[in-house]
Amino acid sequence: MQAIDNPAIAQMEQRYRATFINSLWGFRPLALIGTCNQEKRTNLAIFNSLVHIGANPPLFGLVVRPDSVDRHTLDNIRERKEFTVNLVGKDFVAQAHQTSARYPKDVSEFEATGLETEWKEGIDVPFVLKSSIQIHAKLVEEHSLAINGTEFLIAQVSTIYIHPSCIGADGFVDHLSAQTAAGIGLDAYYAPELIMRLPYAKPK
Numbered sequence: 001m002q003a004i005d006n007p008a009i010a011q012m013e014q015r016y017r018a019t020f021i022n023s024l025w026g027f028r029p030l031a032l033i034g035t036c037n038q039e040k041r042t043n044l045a046i047f048n049s050l051v052h053i054g055a056n057p058p059l060f061g062l063v064v065r066p067d068s069v070d071r072h073t074l075d076n077i078r079e080r081k082e083f084t085v086n087l088v089g090k091d092f093v094a095q096a097h098q099t100s101a102r103y104p105k106d107v108s109e110f111e112a113t114g115l116e117t118e119w120k121e122g123i124d125v126p127f128v129l130k131s132s133i134q135i136h137a138k139l140v141e142e143h144s145l146a147i148n149g150t151e152f153l154i155a156q157v158s159t160i161y162i163h164p165s166c167i168g169a170d171g172f173v174d175h176l177s178a179q180t181a182a183g184i185g186l187d188a189y190y191a192p193e194l195i196m197r198l199p200y201a202k203p204k
Contacts, residue, residue, distance in 0.1 A: 023185035027192060030183045032096055032115075033062070034084035034126045035076035042117060042126045043072045044109035046088070046099045048183045058157035059140065060085075066149035072105055074151060080124070081139045083155070086131035087180045093189045100186070120161075127161070132178040134161040172197070 009017060028048040036042045049063035064074045077083050088096045095113040103112055110117045110126065118129040120136075127134045137155040145152055166178045175192070182190045 019185055023188065026184060027182040027190060028184070030088035030093075030096065030181055030189070032086040032088060032099060032128050032131065033073050034086055034117075034128060035073050035080065036125055037076050037079055040124075041106070042108045042110050043076055044099050044113070044115065044126075044128070045073045046096050048186075050085070053154060060137070060155060060157070062153045062155065064151040064153060066151075077139055077153065078142070082123075082125050082158070083137055083139070084123075084125050084127045085135040085137055086128035087133040087175075087178070088183075089130060089132055089179050090181045090191050091179070092130050093181050097187065097189070123159075132163065132166065133173070133180065135159070136161075 051061035053059040098113045099109040116129040118127040136159040141154040143152045182192045
């Protein structure tokens with residue numbers, strides 16, 4: 001095996017290094033984060049940095065890149081303290097990818113990509129209609145990471161919208177039935193397959 005140490009990583013060409021490190025960690029969940037400002041101007045952005053934090057209460061984390069440039073998603077979350085998580089389906093990966101383009105603040109990625117907005121009663125942030133697993137979340141904490149200038153948002157699940165057929169008898173969410181996609185790096189998309197499920201491990 002080739003050994004690539006930190007000095008060697010630092011010497012890599014910038015875009016090569018970004019691609020290499022971003023793809024190093026393998027498959028990650030893909031989510032479209034839906035937000036809007038107080039005037040209901042919508043925003044949609046693809047993220048692959050969702051992190052499970054706990055089940056009781058149901059918490060997850062989201063890493064947002066430095067806000068040294070305009071970050072409409074981050075601005076909207078800070079303003080409204082809520083957002084939606086819409087898992088990306090295999091049938092709209094290309095549209096989801098297009099939301100990573102840097103559109104002006106007055107341009108909605110919903111409209112730019114042709115993804116239809118869904119508004120649910122009692123919730124003031126937009127969902128992606130085509131998503132088979134939708135989550136309404138509320139911001140709980142925000143932590144600035146001094147090491148690289150990113151923001152780590154911790155959110156609590158408020159409401160989950162999912163078809164019952166995607167939930168097993170033991171509570172397992174079947175992403176194959178939900179037709180969700182996975183990603184590696186910033187531009188590669190996959191349709192995962194199940195290898196196996198194993199029982200809860202106990203010492204032998």
